[in-house]
Amino acid sequence: MIKTKITELDYLRGLAIIAIVMQHLMGYINYPNAVLGDIIVLSVTWHFINFGLAAFVFISGAACFYNYGCLEDFKYTNYIKKRARQVLIPYLLWSLFYYYYHNQQLGLTFRQLMADFGYNLITGQTSYHLWYIVLIFQFYLLFPVLLKTVDRVRMRVKTEKGFFQIVTGFFLICMLLNWFLLTLLPAIEKQSGSLGLFHGFNEISSHLFVAWIFYFILGGLVGLYPAGFKQWVGKAAPYNMLVWLGLFFYLLYNYSNAIIRQQTGFAVLLNTYPLHRPLIVLFTLSTIINLYRMCIWLSFKNKGVISKALLQINKYSFSIYLAHPFVLDLISKYLYDETCFNPAQKFFLSVFLTMLIIIPVASVIKRVSAVVNR
Secondary structure, eight states: OOOOOOHHHHHHHHHHHHHHHHHHHHTTOOGGGOOHHHHHHHHHHHHHHTTHHHHHHHHHHHHHHHHHOOGGGOOHHHHHHHHIIIIIHHHHHHHHHHHHHHOTTOOOOHHHHHHHHHHHHHHTOSSTTTHHHHHHHHHHHHHHHHHHHHHHHHHHOOSHHHHHHHHHHHHHHHHHHHHIIIIIHHHHHHHHTOOOHHHHHHHHGGGSGGGTHHHHHHHHHHHHOHHHHHHHHHHHHHHHHHHHHHHHHHHHHHHHHHHHHHTOOHHHHHTTSOTTSHHHHHHHHHHHHHHHHHHHHHHHSTTSHHHHHHHHHHHTHHHHHHHHHHHHHHHHHHHTTOSSSOHHHHHHHHHHHHHHHHHHHHHHHHHHHHHHTO
16 A cells, blocks of 8 residues: 655755754854844744754654555565664765864874774764764664554554653653753752762663653654654644743843853854753654644645745755764854844854755765665
């Protein structure tokens, strides 16, 4: 049986990659160059775009469960080979490129160079964005376990409503676990004067699948029950909007005040607001639900300029993700030296120029990849 494509995911992926480009560009902005107006504009922008990476995990979960949701048809060897060819080969090539681009003056011996590159390759640190590839491949490797677990739950819970309730409970458990591991235990360790195991876990937690698993499973709901998820999003919309507005203004107030109080750059402050903290997770989830509803609407109005642009960006999203830091770096080196623009103007102009340049580049990359993978 031929499955109907979940078109709204294409629009969401397009929005997500734009958000990620904007998030990474935010890191180039420093406080000394930003006046109060810039801080307000960019703080508001940050809270609109912080969903990007979580949405990518959500979409990956949806795609995996949609395409491989039947255990009888699932063949792990074929699945992992396909994923390795599509993901790991481009990852290796881009890791080599970024390692050379960032570390031309290291002065290491060949042996040291290989050891350093190997470590950075495994941990996804040859460039600041490549850790996500390491993260998402953890989900690909664990997918058979997740699929089997979800399948057992579905066998015991006969209705979609019951399954949704189970996922809601799982979300609450994830929130509680995140709070316990990433807030409570580090605070206890700090008070006791010893920074041990949990401090170390906190440092690497964003690179581990456990911090993002709920988004993947939630995406799995879309893949398994696309019609049911659409209905649920429609019913939840008014309540979700109230939650989103409350969290938006609360987080915005704290975030803007922290920038002004600490007089630090946006890049430094972003690290103090990790995306897997419980309150940020709730806000991000609320944002994704709002955007999913908007993408459902766009899928019915698919002839407009915005719809066409998002579908085009979606088409090259993986290549855009891999290549965009290089383009951002080149643009920021020249544009951010200009004094005729304020930081907010530079930011939005840089986003526009990056997308203008990166889409043709990504188109070429995808065509070359298609030829190599034949």
